[in-house]
Amino acid sequence: MYEILKHRQIEKNSPFPRRFWVRPIFAVAKRFQQGDSENLVAEMRQEEKDLQKYFTYFRILPEYFHILYAIVKPFIEKQNVIREPISAKTRLEITLRYLAAGDSQVSPSFAFLVAPNTISKIIRETCQKIYEALYDEYFFKPSEENWKKKIGEFETLWNFDHCMAAVDGKQVEIQVENRSARNSRKISSQV
Template identity: 40%
Template sequence: MSELKNKKQFILICAGVILNEKMEKRRKRKWAKEWLLERTLHSDIYLVNKLKLTEPEDYKCYLRMKDEQFQELLSLVDPFIKKQDTLMRTAISSEQRLILTLRFLATGNDYSDLKFSSRISPQAIGKIVPETCLAIYNTLKKKYLKFPSSESDWKAIANGFKTNWDFENCLGAMDGKHVLITKPPNSGSYFYNYKGTFSVVLFAIVNANYEFIYVHEGTNGRISDGGVLRRTDFFEKLENHELHIPPPEKLQNSSFVCPYGFIGDEAFSLSENIWKPFPQSGISKEERIFNYRLSRARRIVENVFGILCLRFKMFQRPIKINLEHIDAAILACCALHNFLRAHSLDYITQKCVDREDFESGTLAPGNWRQEDEFLPLETQNPRRATNSAKDIRNKLKDYYNNEGKVSFQNKMCGFSEN
């Protein structure tokens, strides 16, 4: 009995020693690294405040916006990202959360890199960035990414294309681009695109003022332009005549009653409301001129994608965040593009976009083309066009070679003025 009693006492003593050691480790353990706890002294919020006072251009480069735009954005998203302090720790402020998110979008740096400038752990960044991106998109889309809902809305867009780009009855220029991502776990070839990388597709329609009017994000990278379009709610509503598009109207100085439509590249299927260029093989002079006129208006969407890539360098490398958070980051950039387009006169500079020289008949590419990392979608055989769709395109071709011609079109196409 005494031997058994001694064993029990020994076991209890050992258990007590182990428990004391664990408690001692807990007392010594820190809930955060010491240098992360110095956020109040060394985070990038102090750099931002210093730049605001001394170097406004560097401030703008750092956040991709001026201070007045940042403050307005902060006031909009604050109610959705603000956190309460606790007895254990002080919450990361809304200002810090927004600065961190804008730096991620502006640079595309990994969370493990951003922790050094923000003094925020990668685990916390992984929650803050998606949450703030979603708040940016949800607050801005109501005013700055509003989809047209009436005939008057659509006519305002059509008037912009007529005034700025000499193309009538156009409701928007559309295109799609691959956004590179790292391969999601257990995804196989689902996001594998024709260039051997992994991506999701951003489909967009833009107006004549370099602004998004519709974005659809998340289609896997294996899909072509036309395939992406058919997966959108926009296409479903277009097919079901639910977009409130204005009825056909006569073109200027013409008896041709033309429907309103959208313009795209060769990958889309030609229809009564979707117009694309003639095939290049065996093309006539009149068809070439029509292609130029359509391309001149459609080039707007290419420039918008290019500017997006130039301003938000997140798009210049594969995005290394969880798949479920990628949509929010991309949509936030689209909403910010429209927000900054509306509030900053120098957000798009003259050198940002493609520029035509009518005297020499040349096109000067925008400087975004030097840094554009968007991968165009693979062109596949589109669906066969109806005779009605072909007839509309032929009549548009005739119109832009006669009543609707402009003085510079021959020279820009390489033909003599005569």
């Protein structure tokens, strides 16, 4: 009880008091009027000349999007209980855009007009459901035989010895700790 009262007191003293259940820019009507899913993406999909932009935006061709959507839709579709849910198509588009851009979750929030906390939940749930739906048929099964096969493929196709996997198209920010490089040499020399 104390925690609830304390939280309410903090909200009252906040310079930005809570005023909305859903911010007006994230309202369903705004999402249909101005959101990427109903406008930009729909336009790129309709115009044959914009398939390259569609691929740049999602890193997937529209026909493969539809295949993935058909597989994943039953797992990510939400029921209409109190409010109209975000469609399964938009959920998949948000997730693919986030994965393709390598940006923060704020960007798809403004692009698709969905609250950032909802974006976070959508991305996490959709990635999990994609993994579960595709694992048996498409994902690599780790075994000594399969690893040797992959190493052989890399050597044959790309002339890379002792390589079994590669990552392409995703930038990952790596933050180095203050003491890591210098102290690791000191520690190893002390041992």
